[in-house]
Amino acid sequence: MSRPVVWSIAGSDSGGGAGIQADLHTLQALGVHGCTVVTTVTAQNSIATRSLHPLTGEQLHSQLCCLLDDLPPAAIKIGLISNRDQLSTVASFMENWPAQIPRPFVVWDPVLVSTQKDVLSELQPEDITALLRQVNLITPNLSELTRLSERKVASDDALIEAALSLCRQGATAILVTGIASNEDKRNSVSASDNPCRRDYLVSDNDQFVLEKRAIDTAHDHGTGCTLSSAIAAFAAHHYPLDDCLVLASAYVTQGLQQATGQGQGPGPVAHTGWPDTLTAFPAIRRSELPAVSPRFASLTAPPGLYPVVDSVPWLVRLLDMGVTTLQLRIKAPPTAQVEVAIREAIALGKQYNAQVFINDHWTLAIKHGAFGVHLGQEDLALADLTAIEKAGLRLGISTHSYTEILIALRYSPSYIALGHIFPTQTKSMPSLPQGVERLARYVKLLTRTGIPAVAIGGIGLSNIDEVVQANPDGVAVVTAITQSENVREAVAALKEKLDQKPTGCASREVSDAH
Numbered sequence: 001m002s003r004p005v006v007w008s009i010a011g012s013d014s015g016g017g018a019g020i021q022a023d024l025h026t027l028q029a030l031g032v033h034g035c036t037v038v039t040t041v042t043a044q045n046s047i048a049t050r051s052l053h054p055l056t057g058e059q060l061h062s063q064l065c066c067l068l069d070d071l072p073p074a075a076i077k078i079g080l081i082s083n084r085d086q087l088s089t090v091a092s093f094m095e096n097w098p099a100q101i102p103r104p105f106v107v108w109d110p111v112l113v114s115t116q117k118d119v120l121s122e123l124q125p126e127d128i129t130a131l132l133r134q135v136n137l138i139t140p141n142l143s144e145l146t147r148l149s150e151r152k153v154a155s156d157d158a159l160i161e162a163a164l165s166l167c168r169q170g171a172t173a174i175l176v177t178g179i180a181s182n183e184d185k186r187n188s189v190s191a192s193d194n195p196c197r198r199d200y201l202v203s204d205n206d207q208f209v210l211e212k213r214a215i216d217t218a219h220d221h222g223t224g225c226t227l228s229s230a231i232a233a234f235a236a237h238h239y240p241l242d243d244c245l246v247l248a249s250a251y252v253t254q255g256l257q258q259a260t261g262q263g264q265g266p267g268p269v270a271h272t273g274w275p276d277t278l279t280a281f282p283a284i285r286r287s288e289l290p291a292v293s294p295r296f297a298s299l300t301a302p303p304g305l306y307p308v309v310d311s312v313p314w315l316v317r318l319l320d321m322g323v324t325t326l327q328l329r330i331k332a333p334p335t336a337q338v339e340v341a342i343r344e345a346i347a348l349g350k351q352y353n354a355q356v357f358i359n360d361h362w363t364l365a366i367k368h369g370a371f372g373v374h375l376g377q378e379d380l381a382l383a384d385l386t387a388i389e390k391a392g393l394r395l396g397i398s399t400h401s402y403t404e405i406l407i408a409l410r411y412s413p414s415y416i417a418l419g420h421i422f423p424t425q426t427k428s429m430p431s432l433p434q435g436v437e438r439l440a441r442y443v444k445l446l447t448r449t450g451i452p453a454v455a456i457g458g459i460g461l462s463n464i465d466e467v468v469q470a471n472p473d474g475v476a477v478v479t480a481i482t483q484s485e486n487v488r489e490a491v492a493a494l495k496e497k498l499d500q501k502p503t504g505c506a507s508r509e510v511s512d513a514h
């Protein structure tokens, strides 16, 4: 099967560490086909840039048209644009994108100065508006943001205001990269702890921070190029924007961790594979999320088959069949009737020595001493996580992306649900089904955290074999049980499939970053 196509419109770095060369290494490593539109030929090595040879707008146009005829892109990364002629060529090409070809995701890393502090572009702030309007994301560092926005950026508030000023000029979203953390500056971090680096995502309707420990290496040439081309690669694989940023950040961190140096100056970032080490992933900071660090009690047994039902009679039926992990999911306000059902469900869980989770209704779950509570991402902002933890309840958290997994990990839950794997009729979902390939990557990422992974969404007898291959610790199901013709047979068959899991709950380790 052919790979998604990504174009890199950027400068050539003869030293092989940045520009088109870094982009092609990144795109290859991340499973997409890279095509190139060279904007400028640089004579450059690891020590200095000796000369720059910009191509004309016409030469760029000819490369762009040739690619569009045969290799339309799923995503485009734009890097070095040396002058106004080049910028207006690329901007007008994007503006006149043919209606019959799906518009690609476009990320622009507005390279103005090299890591060795050589000025690479003649562009002035007033030149950029035409291209800003055509891109989905720009990824300036602090000095580029300062120059493009023509503002002094001395605080977080000033940074956000400068980024929003670019939004007002037509930018959709800005990722401001590599900001040293204010707390580190104030507290002079200990020698054993590398300082934090933050990337700020700012758009008209969203703001969040990706935070990670700085990597102690001299070999960081091509970091910005690698980040933006990785974002384009993940966009081409149809990841949502927040996941593109999270995955690209982890790819760069892995590259910095493994960089070994080439030449006498700063060597290039290494090009590793798909990010799969949790320690390379950033932590996510969102102002609306509770700023607490609870650690919830563990499950007493792996979840295995985990039916999610909406009534006490269903719980009784399944407990009688030997099911040991269940959820009562009543999507209704907390009336007296709901409270009675919750109290009975909790009592049944104790009677059968089963792990019974209460969905959403965390106050009633605490009041009646439940085994555990299940919360979604939206519920997290409203619930008192400290009260749930202090009352000794377990917590399960829903996730639908890498970003949501990183958010969930911050609260050390008792399990993490990964959904929805296949299309589901039970609930209308704002995200797309994830499929078993992503499920397997998530499970692998969680494998050493100590936190069990539960797959949910559209899972039944017809597809459970594929799910089992991804090796989750549990499988949550609604309709596979509640709409089966013979519930006892369905339970037995699903349990038998789960018993064929490749391995059990592996030994796990939790990352400091989360």
Ligand SMILES: Cc1ncc(COP(=O)(O)OP(=O)(O)O)c(N)n1
Binding pocket: 308, 327, 329, 331, 359, 360, 374, 375, 376, 377, 379, 396, 397, 398, 417, 418, 419, 427, 454, 456, 476
């Ligand atoms: C095991 C499990 N996984 C996911 C969910 C969904 O929780 P949430 O996102 O809060 O949605 P609602 O179930 O409340 O509609 C779940 N309940 N259980």
Ligand SMILES: Cc1nc(C(=O)O)sc1CCOP(=O)(O)O
Binding pocket: 308, 398, 399, 400, 417, 418, 419, 420, 421, 423, 424, 425, 426, 427, 456, 457, 458, 459, 476, 477, 478, 479, 480
């Ligand atoms: C309640 C729920 N939460 C999901 C998630 O992805 O968070 S999917 C889902 C419904 C699962 O029902 P069924 O097994 O019938 O598809």
Ligand SMILES: [Mg+2]
Binding pocket: 359, 360, 374, 375, 376, 379
């Ligand atoms: Mg919920």
